[in-house]
Amino acid sequence: MVWTPQRLIDERMTVRVYCHNAKCHHHAAIDLTLLRDKLGPDAPAMKDDLLRRLKCGRCGSKDVGLIYSPATLREGWPENPNGNAYGKAKGR
Numbered sequence: 001m002v003w004t005p006q007r008l009i010d011e012r013m014t015v016r017v018y019c020h021n022a023k024c025h026h027h028a029a030i031d032l033t034l035l036r037d038k039l040g041p042d043a044p045a046m047k048d049d050l051l052r053r054l055k056c057g058r059c060g061s062k063d064v065g066l067i068y069s070p071a072t073l074r075e076g077w078p079e080n081p082n083g084n085a086y087g088k089a090k091g092r
């Protein structure tokens, strides 16, 4: 599967950029709507495609990494109120 900006949005993915500079460690989620506007909805948006366009917004380092997370790992997802479901098998 090849990610494109539109597909990332449709699948409700979150793409976060992590700075590898030990003095910085800045991280931020990419604005996928902005990405789509910049690259076009069908442009390739795999790690290698994005990494060479990215640099850290804080220190300017190009030594950054990307993490693609599915919707269930999004920030703001409600925490399990009981905390006892941890480790249970996830349905597919």
Ligand SMILES: [Zn+2]
Residues within 6 Å of the ligand: 019, 020, 021, 024, 025, 026, 056, 057, 058, 059, 060, 061
């Ligand atoms: Zn940085």
